[in-house]
Amino acid sequence: MGDRELRCVICDRDMMFEVPPCGDGHDDDCPELLCTRCGAAEMLFPLSLRVRRFRGVAPQQRRAA
Known part of the structure; x- marks a missing residue:
């Protein structure tokens, strides 16, 4: 998958995202x-x-009586 550009809710703009080391x-x-x-x-x-x-x-x- 690698790096990709997504909307960051904290930065409030499109930013580059990267894959962290995965355990x-x-x-x-x-x-x-x-x-x-x-x-x-x-x-x-x-x-x-x-x-x-x-x-x-x-x-x-159901119907009321």
């Missing part, structure tokens, strides 16, 4: 990046969503 063995694929100016950390990771599907009859809304 988890990710090397250049580490999801953590550091701003080269202020040192703010940015985490990059894929977002996975789960969609719940109802099978059969949909639940009915």
Whole structure:
């Protein structure tokens, strides 16, 4: 992945971010990046969503008596 330019929320501008030394063995694929100016950390990771599907009859809304 290497260095990349991202918006830093601390510096409030586009800054270069670099991959820090990773102790988890990710090397250049580490999801953590550091701003080269202020040192703010940015985490990059894929977002996975789960969609719940109802099978059969949909639940009915309750009615007041």
